[in-house]
Amino acid sequence: MDRRNFLALGGLAAMQAVKAATPAQKSAATQNQLITRRIPSSGEMLPAVGLGTSGPFEVGGDEESRAPLREVLRAFFDAGSTLIDTSPMYSTAEAVLGKLLTSEQQAKAFIATKVWTPGSGGAAEQKGIEQMQRSMALLKHPRVELMQVHNLVDLDAHLKTLRRWKEEGRIKYIGVTHYTTSSYPDLMDIIEREKIDFVQFNYSAGTREAEKRLLPLCADRGVATLINRAFEDGNLFSRVQGRPVPAWAGEFGAKSWAQVFLKFVLAHPAVTCVIPATGKVRNVLDNLGAGVGALPDAKQRAQVVAALA
Numbered sequence: 001m002d003r004r005n006f007l008a009l010g011g012l013a014a015m016q017a018v019k020a021a022t023p024a025q026k027s028a029a030t031q032n033q034l035i036t037r038r039i040p041s042s043g044e045m046l047p048a049v050g051l052g053t054s055g056p057f058e059v060g061g062d063e064e065s066r067a068p069l070r071e072v073l074r075a076f077f078d079a080g081s082t083l084i085d086t087s088p089m090y091s092t093a094e095a096v097l098g099k100l101l102t103s104e105q106q107a108k109a110f111i112a113t114k115v116w117t118p119g120s121g122g123a124a125e126q127k128g129i130e131q132m133q134r135s136m137a138l139l140k141h142p143r144v145e146l147m148q149v150h151n152l153v154d155l156d157a158h159l160k161t162l163r164r165w166k167e168e169g170r171i172k173y174i175g176v177t178h179y180t181t182s183s184y185p186d187l188m189d190i191i192e193r194e195k196i197d198f199v200q201f202n203y204s205a206g207t208r209e210a211e212k213r214l215l216p217l218c219a220d221r222g223v224a225t226l227i228n229r230a231f232e233d234g235n236l237f238s239r240v241q242g243r244p245v246p247a248w249a250g251e252f253g254a255k256s257w258a259q260v261f262l263k264f265v266l267a268h269p270a271v272t273c274v275i276p277a278t279g280k281v282r283n284v285l286d287n288l289g290a291g292v293g294a295l296p297d298a299k300q301r302a303q304v305v306a307a308l309a
């Protein structure tokens, strides 16, 4: 399938057609199509739609629960995407990923995990080191691409280790995360004060606070952004329940509400990668379809916001 045919088919349909192609054709067709964004601190390009694991990947060891996730990972990597966000906070998610990722997928994966040590007091630094070593072992990914301080817990203790590990080449990038708008002043403080590669926070068509100061600051300081809660944990779908996707969404290639919401986020120039969580193949393909083709302009973004009013 050539580039023009791929574009003509559009998003999900194209990806399904690509499934029938040879691996080489598949890779060329899909990887050329997913929007990529530059990580400012290195210049490395990253596919702009990743995968979150909180919830859907927190399953047990039975094959029945894991089989759909294996298919989600297959579809995700086949489409040319790479970034998977996880955390030791997400119960079994790291172990499930470690078990399911094939060696080929491991080689392509950009793994973003976290260090999270609530209640560790003065022992936070050592607890963090042990936890990160355990994460890498569970993930079977000895050099994690991005290590983030989860919800800023014990930040100063962990940043010291993260800097050292980055210098030693044990991790590639360092970052911090949160998921509430009330954390933005702290996140901005850290961006001003510390040298970090990534910051992860919440941003969606329904919660646009990050547009005011946080996203512009990230752009200004050259910090890559990972966007969580782009669907507000699924709540945005309830706000449009029973309503068909508006005709105007077709102007920027959105075929589902999920694509409307993700394309809204991706249209912000300071967004590096959005990480919707799903455990369903049809939804991961839907979400990846948002990373193909056009993005809404200012007028169309206002229409998305108005649709949620």
Ligand SMILES: NC(=O)c1ccc[n+]([C@@H]2O[C@H](COP(=O)([O-])OP(=O)(O)OC[C@H]3O[C@@H](n4cnc5c(N)ncnc54)[C@H](OP(=O)(O)O)[C@@H]3O)[C@@H](O)[C@H]2O)c1
Residues within 6 Å of the ligand: 051, 052, 053, 054, 055, 056, 085, 086, 150, 151, 177, 178, 179, 200, 227, 228, 229, 230, 231, 232, 233, 234, 237, 258, 275, 276, 277, 278, 279, 280, 282, 283, 284, 286, 287
């Ligand atoms: N502090 C932190 O560091 C922090 C906090 C929050 C989140 N995160 C990260 O960000 C990721 C995403 O955030 P989130 O999990 O809060 O929620 P989210 O991505 O806003 O929403 C996930 C929900 O949307 C549904 N969904 C996904 N794709 C869909 C589609 N195409 N159509 C319809 N429904 C769809 C999922 O259900 P199905 O499984 O049924 O598809 C799930 O219920 C997390 O998994 C985690 O990796 C980090």
